[in-house]
Amino acid sequence: MVTTLRIFLHVLGASVWVGGQIVLGALVPTLRGIGGDAPQRAARQFGRVAWPFYLLVVATGIWNLLKIDVGDQDTAFHATLGIKLLLVALSGVAAFVHQSTDSPAMRGATGAGGFAAGLGALYCGVLLVT
Numbered sequence: 051m052v053t054t055l056r057i058f059l060h061v062l063g064a065s066v067w068v069g070g071q072i073v074l075g076a077l078v079p080t081l082r083g084i085g086g087d088a089p090q091r092a093a094r095q096f097g098r099v100a101w102p103f104y105l106l107v108v109a110t111g112i113w114n115l116l117k118i119d120v121g122d123q124d125t126a127f128h129a130t131l132g133i134k135l136l137l138v139a140l141s142g143v144a145a146f147v148h149q150s151t152d153s154p155a156m157r158g159a160t161g162a163g164g165f166a167a168g169l170g171a172l173y174c175g176v177l178l179v180t
Contacts, residue, residue, distance in 0.1 A: 053117070056110055056113055056114060056117070057110075057114070059106060059110045060106075060107060060110035060111060060113075060114060060175075062103070062106070063103045063104070063105075063106035063107035063110060064107050064168075064171075064172055064175065066099065066100060066103035067100055067103050067104050067107055067141070067168060068165075068168040068169060068171075068172050070096055070099065070100050070103075071100075071164070071165045071168060072165075074092065074093065074096050075161075075165065077092065093149065094149075097149055100145075104141075104142055104145070107138065108138065108142075111138070115131075127178065130174050130177050130178055131174075131178060133170075133174050134170075134171050134174035134175060134178065137167045137168070137170040137171035137174060138167075138171045140163070140164070140167040141164050141165075141167035141168040141171060142164075143164075144160040144161075144163045144164030144167060145160070145164045147160045148160035148161050148164055
């Protein structure tokens with residue numbers, strides 16, 4: 051039961067982090083149409099929800115690793131895990147820069163890069179369990 055809860059929380063965190071980016075990205079044209087600071091307000095509110103779930107992903111990811119003998123895994127597992135960890139970190143750093151910059155070009159690059167890294171991390175996570 052604890053294993054199921056741990057995995058559920060990890061998938062939930064990834065769902066909110068990556069899925070929320072998909073939803074917010076889809077809403078940006080509508081928010082821009084509303085005018086004013088609607089896109090920025092929505093992004094700030096998303097951040098209030100998304101960051102705790104990012105931390106949940108990291109915490110449950112560590113918990114997941116503590117529950118397996120990483121040393122007994124093959125080279126492909128280690129390579130995939132390394133790539134996943136790098137992508138998780140890149141996704142978080144890109145999101146932080148995205149929300150911290152005033153440069154539209156930097157927001158575009160870090161938004162796209164962070165989203166791509168999040169999707170890649172999600173894919174690597176699936177690879178690790180299949």
